Amino acid sequence: MHDIATTSAHRRPLTGDGDIEGSKILIVDDSGLMRQLISAQLRKHGYFNFLFASNGREALSVIENDLPDLVILDLMMPEMDGFEVCRRVRLEPRTADLPVLVQTAMTETDKRLNVFEVGATDMVLKPINPLELGARVRIHLENRLLLRRLSSFRSKMKSELNLAHEMQKSLLPTPEQVGDIGARYAAAIATHYEGSMELGGDIWGVRAIDESRFAVYVTDFSGHGVGAALNTFRFHTFMLRPELALADPLASMVAFNGFLSGVLQVGQYATMFYGVIDIAASRLRYVSAAAPVPIARIGNDEECICLDSTGLPLGIAGDSEYERREIEFPPGSFLFLYSDALIETPSMSDPVFLPETLRRHLTEARRYDSPARAVEETLDRLNAEAPEAIDDDLTILSLCRRGNEGPRNDG
Amino acid sequence: MQASTKINGTTFEIALKDSMSFTDHEAFRKLIVEAGRSGAKTCVFDLAGLKAIDSAGLGMFMIAKDEAKKGGWDITLRSPKGPVKTIMVLSRFDKLFTIHS
Numbered sequence: 001m002h003d004i005a006t007t008s009a010h011r012r013p014l015t016g017d018g019d020i021e022g023s024k025i026l027i028v029d030d031s032g033l034m035r036q037l038i039s040a041q042l043r044k045h046g047y048f049n050f051l052f053a054s055n056g057r058e059a060l061s062v063i064e065n066d067l068p069d070l071v072i073l074d075l076m077m078p079e080m081d082g083f084e085v086c087r088r089v090r091l092e093p094r095t096a097d098l099p100v101l102v103q104t105a106m107t108e109t110d111k112r113l114n115v116f117e118v119g120a121t122d123m124v125l126k127p128i129n130p131l132e133l134g135a136r137v138r139i140h141l142e143n144r145l146l147l148r149r150l151s152s153f154r155s156k157m158k159s160e161l162n163l164a165h166e167m168q169k170s171l172l173p174t175p176e177q178v179g180d181i182g183a184r185y186a187a188a189i190a191t192h193y194e195g196s197m198e199l200g201g202d203i204w205g206v207r208a209i210d211e212s213r214f215a216v217y218v219t220d221f222s223g224h225g226v227g228a229a230l231n232t233f234r235f236h237t238f239m240l241r242p243e244l245a246l247a248d249p250l251a252s253m254v255a256f257n258g259f260l261s262g263v264l265q266v267g268q269y270a271t272m273f274y275g276v277i278d279i280a281a282s283r284l285r286y287v288s289a290a291a292p293v294p295i296a297r298i299g300n301d302e303e304c305i306c307l308d309s310t311g312l313p314l315g316i317a318g319d320s321e322y323e324r325r326e327i328e329f330p331p332g333s334f335l336f337l338y339s340d341a342l343i344e345t346p347s348m349s350d351p352v353f354l355p356e357t358l359r360r361h362l363t364e365a366r367r368y369d370s371p372a373r374a375v376e377e378t379l380d381r382l383n384a385e386a387p388e389a390i391d392d393d394l395t396i397l398s399l400c401r402r403g404n405e406g407p408r409n410d411g
Numbered sequence: 412m413q414a415s416t417k418i419n420g421t422t423f424e425i426a427l428k429d430s431m432s433f434t435d436h437e438a439f440r441k442l443i444v445e446a447g448r449s450g451a452k453t454c455v456f457d458l459a460g461l462k463a464i465d466s467a468g469l470g471m472f473m474i475a476k477d478e479a480k481k482g483g484w485d486i487t488l489r490s491p492k493g494p495v496k497t498i499m500v501l502s503r504f505d506k507l508f509t510i511h512s
Contacts, residue, residue, distance in 0.1 A: 222466035223433070266477045267470035271502075290502040312503045316473055320506075340466075348430075348463040348494050 026068035041130035056080025090119035099140035190371035200393030201228025212280035260315035269313040284329035293355035331403025371398035423451035428460035431468030
């Protein structure tokens with residue numbers, strides 16, 4: 001016959017030594033002798049914390065008041081039988097996962113399957129073999145402990161991720177800083193930022209350069225979650241370097257690429273739009289590393305246009321070459337930048353927006369003088385047509401140059 | 412991602428179908444190893460059946476390019492379509508790979 005005792009003694013516990021011997025075990029049996037016998041058998045295995053009940057009703061009362069870690073339950077009892085106890089225990093959220101070991105005789109074969117139907121965790125055959133009892137009790141207590149630890153680890157992880165999320169938000173310009181830049185350069189700037197999984201691979205920024213120029217950028221690191229987020233911290237720090245020639249989009253992009261190619265792993269990359277708005281020359285000069293197609297409206301034009309944003313992503317090769325581009329950007333002009341979540345929700349093959357439909361949507365909306373409304377209405381449409389949670393980090397940065405807005409559609 | 416491979420002289424062909432995303436990382440790595448071991452001089456990825464690719468998927472091609480460089484073989488991408496073609500055009504993959512339509 002298989003020697004459970006030897007197996008049990010030689011098996012390394014999944015939990016630490018002594019972690020489970022203090023577990024509270026409720027023994028339910030209408031026979032006082034059986035209750036004594038079972039507890040004696042378990043004492044030999046090191047357990048010492050016992051509760052007792054002689055029928056189903058008592059058992060439920062003890063479970064309610066003293067929440068044991070495991071229940072050994074006789075089936076045939078007066079007042080309320082073991083089946084009913086199981087049923088009720090499983091109904092309560094508090095005890096839904098309480099391990100219940102049912103005692104059953106071999107002859108009660110028709111009842112054996114029923115015990116699992118009513119929610120028993122396991123069964124021990126009568127007459128009870130002390131070694132088998134010890135082994136089964138141990139396994140279920142260990143499982144319970146491991147599940148509890150997992151749950152507590154998850155809670156801890158969640159609070160750490162929340163902290164990281166706050167730290168990541170602090171990388172972004174504050175509304176006051178954005179407002180200051182807007183005031184300084186006579187521009188209205190609106191932004192939206194929402195990370196998936198609490199942490200994201202997106203980062204955007206606005207920077208004052210000199211009396212007539214400011215920069216805007218949106219950067220999106222490949223991947224999701226913690227890895228992509230860590231790269232945003234790297235990038236943010238790099239952007240603080242004083243020697244960066246922020247007025248020169250090409251030189252800047254080359255610098256960003258040089259840095260990222262050196263630190264990113266093979267297979268990681270970033271897409272980015274970096275633009276400098278020159279209010280004296282009324283120009284937007286930009287470089288793009290495969291950024292999602294920006295939408296722009298030039299001066300008082302009725303229609304928006306899509307900008308050419310083709311380019312190698314950042315971080316692939318240190319010597320990648322980029323292209324300088326420039327458009328007129330007089331007062332009244334409008335720019336709409338975003339991360340690829342906007343054109344890949346709910347899925348890449350059937351998104352709500354594609355660059356061309358986004359262009360049309362913004363043209364129809366005619367919110368050129370109010371980037372905040374443009375952003376809001378775009379999000380409203382996205383949420384209306386794809387109400388399920390967005391799967392990716394979503395960033396939007398939109399701005400317009402105040403001044404001559406030109407003919408407005410609302411009269 | 413569904414993949415099927417075949418050897419054609421000195422060319423190792425991998426046909427990819429459905430979509431490529433981060434869960435296909437392991438499977439893709441195995442394909443690259445297989446391509447390297449085959450001794451082929453060129454690995455052709457047939458993308459005609461590939462419907463979608465995310466940033467992790469694009470990254471996998473970059474890893475493939477890196478492995479190819481180390482192994483002394485080269486990569487050709489064939490027939491990217493739809494959103495896959497769009498993203499490859501946007502990312503100037505023509506500068507990284509030989510692409511045939």
